Amino acid sequence: MNIYSHNAFTKNMEKFILSLYDRKNRYEANQCVCEGLRASQELYSITPELIEYAVVTNKADSSFLKGIKIFEADERVFNKISSTVSSQGILLVAKIPKLSDRPLQDTPFALVLDRIADPGNFGTILRTCVSVGLKDVWFSSTSVDPYSEKTIRSALCAQFSLNLHAYNNVNTLVDNLEKEGFQRIYRTDPSGGKNCFETGKLFEKSIIVFGNEANGISDVKDSIPVNIPMPGKFESLNVAQAVTVILFEAVRRKILR
Incomplete structure (x- = not known):
């Protein structure tokens, strides 16, 4: 497992991630939460440059997150920041892309x-x-x-x-x-x-x-x-x-x- 720092996950990070579940806070921070293995894999494949960092438990597979800063949290703490009932032990904090002002020229409708x-x-x-x-x-x-x-x-x-x-x-x-x-x-x-x-x-x-x-x-x-x-x-x-x-x-x- 590619753990950036075994004990790096802090209480302030916990509070920040929980704040991102509120729409106003998300856009003030310009960051959002992507949770789950498949969604995390998709985000990494689409736009890895938007990923700020990952939070994982020691049971999660983070081997695909090459070049991404990774923090480990124990399962009790991870369950507190998770938005799902059955967590897979992995979430990403990512930048929110800028909304577009104009359509692409080839948009058919x-x-x-x-x-x-x-x-x-x-x-x-x-x-x-x-x-x-x-x-x-x-x-x-x-x-x-x-x-x-x-x-x-x-x-x-x-x-x-x-x-x-x-x-x-x-x-x-x-x-x-x-x-x-x-x-x-x-x-x-x-x-x-x-x-x-x-x-x-x-x-x-x-x-x-x-x-x-x-x-x-x-x-x-x-x-x-x-x-x-x-x-x-x-x-x-x-x-x-x-x-x-x-x-x-x-x-x-x-x-x-």
Whole structure:
């Protein structure tokens, strides 16, 4: 095991890591917590330069963390700083990447998330975006934090591979995106609208808005409703499922490849 200093983990470090579970503290420190072996491996493979240090127990495998400062904590102390019920004995403290101001030039359409409240849903959406090759994601400031420990764990650090853009008002965002060359605005609507599989211009430099799990989408001016046909007549899909269906329709059409 590559232990930087066997007794280096301090009470001040413990307090600091616990403070990072609060959104305000995270952004003041510009640091976040990534916990678990697989998530830690993903973060190290994506962007090791953002990792400040690792905290591990003596049972954890930290051999992959080449060049990373590592501190060892006993299991009792580690369980105090862990956000999981069954800890794997490894967590990373990492810098939060700077949010993007503008989309990449080759972004085919704008994926906009409106007030997504569940970190599991948000994380799944981000993983799906990475899996299909979509680079830009917009999310409302009232959504769950993409750099909360739960969202990071759910996304398996996918957010560190994406250009994330935060916005305060969806209609102001739409105005700004139109200035960037995006045109038609679509909003997902389980109660009706155009069939997403038959909407020809759905992915042509468009804006596609997905809404809150419980309350749906904010009022979006001049938006066209689209839905996912469900022959089984179920009321609606989970928002992460809906995003997955729409994004893989873009893959099927070879918009994303």
